[in-house]
Amino acid sequence: MRPGAPRRRRCAARPARGVALLLVLWLVALLTALVGSFALAARTEHLQGQVLSRGLVAQQAARAGVEYAITRVTASEPRWRWLADGREYRWDYAGAQVAIRIVDEQGKVDLNMADADLLAALLRVLGSDPREAARVAAAILDWRDADALTQPAGGAEDPDYAAAGRAYGAADAPLESVAEVEQVLGMTPALYARLAPHVTVYSGRERPDPAFASAPVLAATGFEAAQVLAQRQGWTPASGLPPPPLPGGQALVGDNSGTYSIESRARLGGRTAVLRVVVRNGGTGLPGSAWTPLRWEEGASPR
Numbered sequence: 001m002r003p004g005a006p007r008r009r010r011c012a013a014r015p016a017r018g019v020a021l022l023l024v025l026w027l028v029a030l031l032t033a034l035v036g037s038f039a040l041a042a043r044t045e046h047l048q049g050q051v052l053s054r055g056l057v058a059q060q061a062a063r064a065g066v067e068y069a070i071t072r073v074t075a076s077e078p079r080w081r082w083l084a085d086g087r088e089y090r091w092d093y094a095g096a097q098v099a100i101r102i103v104d105e106q107g108k109v110d111l112n113m114a115d116a117d118l119l120a121a122l123l124r125v126l127g128s129d130p131r132e133a134a135r136v137a138a139a140i141l142d143w144r145d146a147d148a149l150t151q152p153a154g155g156a157e158d159p160d161y162a163a164a165g166r167a168y169g170a171a172d173a174p175l176e177s178v179a180e181v182e183q184v185l186g187m188t189p190a191l192y193a194r195l196a197p198h199v200t201v202y203s204g205r206e207r208p209d210p211a212f213a214s215a216p217v218l219a220a221t222g223f224e225a226a227q228v229l230a231q232r233q234g235w236t237p238a239s240g241l242p243p244p245p246l247p248g249g250q251a252l253v254g255d256n257s258g259t260y261s262i263e264s265r266a267r268l269g270g271r272t273a274v275l276r277v278v279v280r281n282g283g284t285g286l287p288g289s290a291w292t293p294l295r296w297e298e299g300a301s302p303r
Contacts, residue, residue, distance in 0.1 A: 058266045058273035059298070061096035065264030066277055068093070069100045070291055073260065074281060078237050083253065084260055085212050085232055096268040105259040105278065107212025108200040109220070111181055112174040115206070116141055116153060122220040126194040136186040143170045143184050156185035175201050177295070202259045202278065202294065210246055211254030223247065258282065259294070274299050 068091060072082040082089055084104035091098045109122055116137045123133035138151035150157050158169030164185055175181060178199055182192050198217050208217050215225040224247065231252055235243050243252040258281040266273045278295040 057094060058096055058268040058271045059275075061093050061098055061266035061268065062264040062273040062275040062298070064093050065091060065098040065100050065266060066262050066275055066279070068098075069102050069262050069264065070260075070279065070281065073102050073256065079240060081237050083232075083237070084256055086214055087232065093266070096266045098267075099265045101263045103214070103261040104209070104212040104254070104257050105200045105261060106203040106205055106209045106254070106257045107214070107217065108198055108203060108261075109208055109217060110203045110205055111140060111178065111199050111201055112144055113204060113206045116151065118207070118220060120153075122198060122216060123191070123195070125216045125219045126191070126198075128191065132186070136184065136191070139184045139186050140181065143172075143181075144174050146172050148172075161185055177201060200261075200278075202280075203257065209254045211251055 069082065069089075072080065072089075073084050075081040082100075082102060084102040085107065086101055086103045089100045089102075091100060109118060111119075114122075116134070119137035119140055120130075120133040123136055124130060128136065135154040138153040138155035141151050142155035142157050148157050150160070156170060161169045166185070168183070171180075171183075178196055178201060180201075181187060181195070181199070182189075198214050208221065210218060210221065210223055210228065213221065213223075213228075215229060218225040218228050228246055231244060231246065235241070235252065237253075246252050259278065260281075261276070261278050264275045264277075266275075276295075276297040277293055279291045279293055281291050
C-alpha cells in the first residue's frame with residue numbers, strides 16, 4: 001500500500017459524513033415544521049370550538065332572557081314586575097350578562113290604525129322633511145285602504161306604482177307585518193330603518209299609549225319626550241310608591257296589552273347574541289307553551 005492512501009480515504013469519507021449530517025438537520029427541521037403546523041392547527045380548532053361554544057351558550061342565554069322577561073312583565077307581585085316601557089333590565093344567567101328591553105306594542109304607532117297626521121308627525125320627528133313625510137304617510141294610507149282613490153297629500157295607488165316601475169300595486173288591505181311597509185312607494189331603506197322600531201301592526205289603537213311610547217312616538221303625539229322619560233326612569237314598582245301621573249294627568253304606567261317587543265342581548269366571553277322578538281302572552285295550545293311568537297329575529301356579534 002502506498003503511503004498516503006489511507007489519508008485519501010479518510011478525506012473522501014468526511015464529505016459523505018457532512019452530507020449525511022446536513023440531511024439529518026433538514027429532516028429535523030422538516031419534522032419540527034410539521035409538528036408546529038399540527039400544533040397550530042390544533043390550537044386554532046380549539047379556539048374555534050371555544051368561540052362556537054360561547055356563541056351557542058350566549059344564544060341560549062338570550063333565549064332564556066326572553067322567557068325570563070315574559071315571567072317578570074306578567075308577575076302578579078307589582079314590586080317584582082318589569083315595566084314594558086323600553087327601559088333596560090340586566091340579568092346574569094349561566095355566566096352570561098343579559099340586557100333586556102321590553103316594549104308593549106300599544107306604545108307604538110299602529111300602521112293600520114294611525115291617521116295621516118300622526119304618521120307624518122312621526123316621520124318628521126325621525127328626520128323626514130315635511131313634504132316627504134306627508135307623501136309617505138299618504139302612501140301608507142293608500143296601501144291599506146280598499147279604494148283606488150289617491151290621498152289628497154299625494155299618496156300612491158296602482159298607476160303610481162306602475163309609473164315607478166314596480167311590478168305590484170297598492171295592497172288595498174291592512175299590513176300584515178311591519179316589514180310590509182318597505183314596499184310602500186316612497187319608503188327607502190334608510191327611512192324604514194328609522195321607522196321600524198316605533199311602529200306596529202298589533203296594537204289596534206288609533207293613538208299609542210304614552211305610558212309605553214318611545215321618545216320619537218312621544219314627540220309625535222305632542223308630549224315633551226325628555227320630561228316623560230325622566231319621570232319613567234325616576235320611578236320603579238320596587239319602590240312601593242304609586243307612580244306619578246304624566247303631564248295632562250295620564251297614567252305613567254298603563255295596563256299591559258299582552259303583546260310585547262322584547263330585545264335580549266346576552267354577552268359571554270367576548271361573544272354577544274341578540275334576540276329580537278314580538279310575542280303575545282298566551283300559548284299556542286302546545287304543552288308548556290306560555291306565549292306565541294309573532295316575529296323572530298336573531299343574530300350574533302364578536303363584541
